[in-house]
Amino acid sequence: MKYIESTQNKQIKEHAKLLQKKERDRSGLFLVEGHHMIEEAIAANCLKEIYLLEGEDNFTDLEPIFCSQQVINKLSSQNSNAKIIGVCTKPDIQPEKFDVVLLLDGIQDPGNVGTILRSAYAFGVDYVYLSKDCADIYNPKTLQSSQGAIFHIGTMNTDLYDTIRFLQIENTTIYATSLHEPYKNLQDVKPKLPYGLVLGNEGKGIRQDILNICDMSIKIEMDTFESLNVATACSICLYTLKHAS
Amino acid sequence: MKYIESTQNKQIKEHAKLLQKKERDRSGLFLVEGHHMIEEAIAANCLKEIYLLEGEDNFTDLEPIFCSQQVINKLSSQNSNAKIIGVCTKPDIQPEKFDVVLLLDGIQDPGNVGTILRSAYAFGVDYVYLSKDCADIYNPKTLQSSQGAIFHIGTMNTDLYDTIRFLQIENTTIYATSLHEPYKNLQDVKPKLPYGLVLGNEGKGIRQDILNICDMSIKIEMDTFESLNVATACSICLYTLKHAS
Numbered sequence: 001m002k003y004i005e006s007t008q009n010k011q012i013k014e015h016a017k018l019l020q021k022k023e024r025d026r027s028g029l030f031l032v033e034g035h036h037m038i039e040e041a042i043a044a045n046c047l048k049e050i051y052l053l054e055g056e057d058n059f060t061d062l063e064p065i066f067c068s069q070q071v072i073n074k075l076s077s078q079n080s081n082a083k084i085i086g087v088c089t090k091p092d093i094q095p096e097k098f099d100v101v102l103l104l105d106g107i108q109d110p111g112n113v114g115t116i117l118r119s120a121y122a123f124g125v126d127y128v129y130l131s132k133d134c135a136d137i138y139n140p141k142t143l144q145s146s147q148g149a150i151f152h153i154g155t156m157n158t159d160l161y162d163t164i165r166f167l168q169i170e171n172t173t174i175y176a177t178s179l180h181e182p183y184k185n186l187q188d189v190k191p192k193l194p195y196g197l198v199l200g201n202e203g204k205g206i207r208q209d210i211l212n213i214c215d216m217s218i219k220i221e222m223d224t225f226e227s228l229n230v231a232t233a234c235s236i237c238l239y240t241l242k243h244a245s
Numbered sequence: 246m247k248y249i250e251s252t253q254n255k256q257i258k259e260h261a262k263l264l265q266k267k268e269r270d271r272s273g274l275f276l277v278e279g280h281h282m283i284e285e286a287i288a289a290n291c292l293k294e295i296y297l298l299e300g301e302d303n304f305t306d307l308e309p310i311f312c313s314q315q316v317i318n319k320l321s322s323q324n325s326n327a328k329i330i331g332v333c334t335k336p337d338i339q340p341e342k343f344d345v346v347l348l349l350d351g352i353q354d355p356g357n358v359g360t361i362l363r364s365a366y367a368f369g370v371d372y373v374y375l376s377k378d379c380a381d382i383y384n385p386k387t388l389q390s391s392q393g394a395i396f397h398i399g400t401m402n403t404d405l406y407d408t409i410r411f412l413q414i415e416n417t418t419i420y421a422t423s424l425h426e427p428y429k430n431l432q433d434v435k436p437k438l439p440y441g442l443v444l445g446n447e448g449k450g451i452r453q454d455i456l457n458i459c460d461m462s463i464k465i466e467m468d469t470f471e472s473l474n475v476a477t478a479c480s481i482c483l484y485t486l487k488h489a490s
Contacts, residue, residue: 118474119473123467223366223368223369224397228363228364229363229364232360232480236484243466
């Protein structure tokens, strides 16, 4: 049985660096926490290593490294005491089709990006493109909000402008969610496959140069002049467009 | 000009207690942060006191108390340096009608409760009932996610079972969002006013005794066996039911 007690252990110090985006980018690895995420990582064949709190039962086929609570805490992003941490390789998911794609422009809150990925998976989105200034999908908060969707849906950090131009050549209609005129009300949009949906930054919305090349703007009808949370707006559009197409 | 430099100031120590639910419940007061929330509080006639970081411009008609950054930080729930904090009385909002009501059963994440209130206000919900184990609507995280909706929409902490029984006597149809059979797909529900929508706890869903007395269960159609974030599910239902009624 392998056991690590000290937070000064070299391997632990290396893996704790994965809490930082820079190290995740460099290594291609990331950390997951909790029973559900570990099971998702195993199913996706992405789990490399398991750190398990001493005394806990191992529910996987892998041989875990048992650790003191201090070691687990050093690898955990949460305040509460975690019990299991996994080291994963980033999944490489190739979609069968590109009928419905999402494009996220500068969405900076990890919780929002995670909730969007969760909804995208639930509603059968084929692929998600993220501008390079979006929250990292392997950020622990993003992973937590995504509930493991990251192991099921293909994603890519990319230049959104070029991607939209490419998709349009491939006959994909690009819808922008925007409060700027001219727009169509969501209830009046009857999309044909393939289509893409662009969501913008929480405060500033979609960048003007990207908005300019979208084929149509969509507005979610509201009773007030208020706005919606971006993950909420995304999910309403995905669900409604799916049932209108 | 009033100025407070020390975090040991008696008034500051008293108002800092408002970061705790117990003190908010006792006093009927709560704290808000930031330009947008202060404006909402003023518009709702709920603002009692403003603490403004020294050197900042006062954009309100009230006389602020200028404070050191340390004092502002003591009143703030955020890590980043806040600049303005308001002390508010809890709003008392009486709706004109009860055509569409929300009922939240044990929703414990403050961000979820806030996002639900934000969507409820955007989609013209008349009133929101919350079970007593929901996150406090005056929790700083709830307020932040609600984007000030709390100043526009009436809410009450209540016994949901009794409330549902009362609403049903008043001819309100009560829909539960639930994955348990029997259910109707959301696309097939054609609600008549007045109606209520029940949302359940993030992990456990709606309590069985409450589920038992609801008139119908609604399922949001999904491609996978995954679930949605509760605020996402709520918002999709509110938007879709509104356009189906």
